[in-house]
Amino acid sequence: MARSVGESTPISNVKGIGEARYAAFARLGIETAGDLLAFYPRAYEERGRIVRISDTVDGEICALEITVRDTSAVKQLRSGLNVFRSIVEDESRSMELVFFNMPFMAKTLAKGRKFRVYGRMRIGQYGREMTSPKLEPIVQGVDLPYYVPVYRLSPPLTQRVVSAAVRSVLYLADGLTEILDEETRREYGLITRAEAVRIMHDPKDEESLRQAKRTLAFTELAVFRVALASMRTNVERESANPIGLKNAGSKRFFESLPFELTNTQKRAVKDIFADMAKPHPMARLVQGDVGSGKTAVAASAIYLCVKNGFQACMMAPTEILAAQHKKTLDKFLAPFGIVTELLVSGMPAAEKRRVRQGLADGSIDVAVGTHALITDKTEFYNCALAVVDEQHRFGVKQRKLLLDKSERDGKRAHMLVMSATPIPRSLSLIIFGDLDVSILDELPPGRQRIETRVVTRFEACDVYSLIRDELALGGRAYIVCPLIESEEEEGSRRAAEGYFEELKNGEFKGIPMGLLHGKMKPTEKAAVMADFARGDTKILVSTTVIEVGVDVPEATVMVIENAESFGLSQLHQLRGRIGRGSRKSYCILVHGGDNPMSGERLAIMRDTSDGFKVAEADLERRGPGDFFGNRQSGEFSLACTTLADISLIPETEKLVKGALSDRDNEKYKPLFDAAKIFLERNSDGKTVN
């Protein structure tokens, strides 16, 4: 039966999508046919670029056109494992295709048949082979696509299923509203949205794909910036409790700190105090490289807020970090009778209830927590300041939720956002467009430059002896791995669990070690972290859960396994975990891959300690999408911008300015409508009016 499908039709109505697939699509955020249409491929396989077998190199992913010359019988290797090999050739030479547990391939790969194959070439002792390549029969009169889209998947979805589903709704593209009028499109060299969407899923050539990406990214940026601009106007119309210096005794507070604030810290505090004194909510970002002392700045703001009779809250991206902030705030604030409590989801229910009760009745002054803070159950008595740490892990959406949470009698909380991710200027606009900025560009005195080395696995011995030397001097070491378990080990990437066992029973036998990763329970993680901070364990093997904000001044060594698989900004964050004390620290980047490009990237880390420079270099190489890591960063999901060239940001400037100054012009209506929808989607409909 033919069913008519519209943009808002649930995908359960799309042919071939049953319950299991529906659930998998939902996990990917796809519920309607329209969502599916906007589910752009994460990559494209360039299967049309055929190479000759003899021109391939080891490890290369490539497309070949082959003829089957001979096939072996399916061989049983052991119970549950069989292998099938086929000898294939092109005009240059022959090679083998290998399939494990795919006995049916023996039928497909009949002698004399021709295929386009796509996979990773291995050149071993016995010649060239490809394991489980993708096969497409070459049939006269049928054109194989040059590009094959690769979609993000969730089991049991396969590329084939997603492609088919997308194809079945592709005709809907023609019905999409054009957000930019024809004149604007012509001026900026853009194609229609309908065309762009079609091309994204079914590109014919490189040039049209480039144009499609550019069009979608440009449109999205324009919508995003118009949305930010209207959000900003909203904030300015809102009111907040003014927080003054009068009788707050802040001089005594600053004198009580264990150090004198640096000049840039003082300037940031001054900015913040001036903002908070106003009857409008502060929206300020404190941006400072790792270790620049953002926590003390936040503590100053919290102090002033509480001394004015209001509550404050501080939100961190991980429970580990929240626990650490709680300790630091206690150190700074408890002497003044300020009560700070932790609120994270890993706490026992009774404890959570007690804290929530205290926040509701006002007996607790400061709450430090993860996003559990903003869940529906938490009510504040009179929260007037919300601090959000390491903002790059939070989206505008979460910030909004937090603000709504702390709204009372029509008054919003002041908001202070802290970020250690040095955002290049070109990008800070789209990320922080709605915030004022204070920059901490000075490190506290007495810090030493971290020495960064790039080594290969073969130099592991040197690394081990460096760790041993540093431990003997009272230091501690982090060893960071890209994966948790070895089952998921891809290629030669190191897994934390396996490496931990290996080192504990071998190289570092007798030395107390800890293991930390994201699959552990929050309480376990906190305990492991506390052991390391106290020095009960000396070496911490972990995944990137330690990435953000963790402060253990005794740690002087950071070894990063498979450093090539991390982004530069992420490496910089990790490196920021050391060099926090007065002793010299070492960051060892272990290069486990054979991609020379990554070697070049790592050299940047070796040569630069300035986070902004690292970020610029990262951005240049990877583009804004990868720069922010995965899309779960919680930021507004800018699906298309991740595909875009950074130069689009200034390009949208003129259009956005023009639209904002000519709001009533009919031609901008679709743009403002789209901005409104965008905000509603990204903030649960609470911000638009």
Ligand code: ADP
């Ligand atoms: P980040 O900006 O990365 O969040 P932190 O707030 O964790 O940095 O501070 C890093 C370390 O520097 C902490 O141990 C903190 O006590 C210390 N620190 C902060 N400000 C100063 C200062 N003005 N002088 C000396 N040490 C400071």
Ligand code: MG
């Ligand atoms: Mg911090």
